[in-house]
Amino acid sequence: MRRHEPAATDEPRPYAGRSAVLATMHRKEDAIAPALNTTLGLVVVPASGLDTDQLGTFSGEIARQGTMLEVAVRKARLGMQGAGLPLGLASEGSFGPHPAIPFFAAGMELLVFVDDERGIVVSESLIADATNFGxxxxxxxxxxxxxxxxxxxxxxxxxxxxxxxxxxxxxxxxxxxxxxxxxxxxxxxxxxxxxxxxxxxxMRAHLNPTRMKSLAALADRLARRLATPCPACAAPGFGRTGSRVGLTCEACGTPTEMVLAEEYGCSACGCREERPRSDGLIRAPAQYCPECNP
Structure with missing residues (x-):
């Protein structure tokens, strides 16, 4: 995939002074609002009278129906409907064994931004290694x-x-x-x-300071992504969407399961780019090779 030349835009901060409703009943705005306001000028307001527990609870009385992203978007739209705003935010979290180190606990946090004016949904996620889950x-x-x-x-x-x-x-x-x-x-x-x-x-955010720190870090990640315009259409939110494995072994050249390239995309126009690993690694250590280290 080729790189696109940056598109011209007269909206360096398209969300400055705008308001977005955050669908929460657990004071997540304390963690999420600062980064979005500092980086984007976006004013984050908590939803009023919204029962987000109807979409699932950590304690299990109500099961979450759908993926984290589906539920987060549904939650954001509930907040947008109640507030009468075209911009909305919502987060979802899941906690359990670390995906790479099962003996340790970890959290998966996802934060979604819905912009119905541009018709885009932009999300960011992170694995929270620092969690008190137990x-x-x-x-x-x-x-x-x-x-x-x-x-x-x-x-x-x-x-x-x-x-x-x-x-x-x-x-x-x-x-x-x-x-x-x-x-x-x-x-x-x-x-x-x-x-x-x-x-x-x-694990409800307002009763878990460790989780609040993770949400603050995730909000910063989403803010920086929304501040990145698409190189093709200049819509906000251009960022990483996935990866492609196949980094070759430094010893024998066999493809491994390590990431070879990172995929970037735009929610508005569908522009896609593939870029080398951000850490600059061009060969996989032999210890990760299925041939050298079966």
Whole structure:
């Protein structure tokens, strides 16, 4: 794919002074708004009276229907409809084993920007290696200090529920003090057939400072992308859309599963470019070669 010459544009900051509604009920604007305002001049306003839990909850009472991107776009449009604005934002998160290092926890964060005036949807994502995500099954009276210290309690809230039975059995969210935690464990254990309670980190943004930091970093990434015009049509949001594997081995020349090139694209006109790896690596170390290191 060839590189396009930059398109002329008289909109160096097309969103300066504009307002976009952020579909959240968990104060995500505290993390997301600053970068978008500083880089783009975009004013981010939280949605008023919007129940985003209807699209899925971390605690599992309502399952998320669709991919993270589909749900985030749906959420953004709910906010846009309620606010009567053509610009909207929403984020989605998912937490579990790290995709590359399963023994470690990680989070996947996605932030989407919907611009119905230009007919574009621009998204950015990141893998949050720094996360306090964790779970523990306990009985009343068990030692909790190692777990609580690891997950950052009480600055990071907890969820408690019965270990066995319905996901809503004796469910208590947003716990940030020892007394409430002890009561919740006792109640949940009594409701569970094995007389144990399950403790989980509360991953809602307003109760999880570590997640808020990840959202701030992601907002900066999205802001910088929206500040990048398409080289073909000058629409905002030109950025990386994927990658192509096949970097050849430095020893024998065999293609590997390492990224060979990065793919960039525009949501407005469909312009596509392929660029070399941003880190400058042109050959794969032999340790990643299926022939040299089977």
């Amino acid at each position: 779970r523990l099954v306990v009985a009343p009276g068990d030692a909790l200090d190692p777990f609580l210290e690891r997950v950052g309690f009480p600055s990071h809230a907890l969820i408690v529920r019965a270990n066995e039975g319905s996901v809503t059995a004796a469910l208590a969210k947003g716990i940030t003090d020892r007394e409430s935690l002890a009561r919740a464990i006792a109640t949940a254990a009594a409701a569970s057939s094995d007389r144990r309670a399950r403790l989980e980190t509360d």
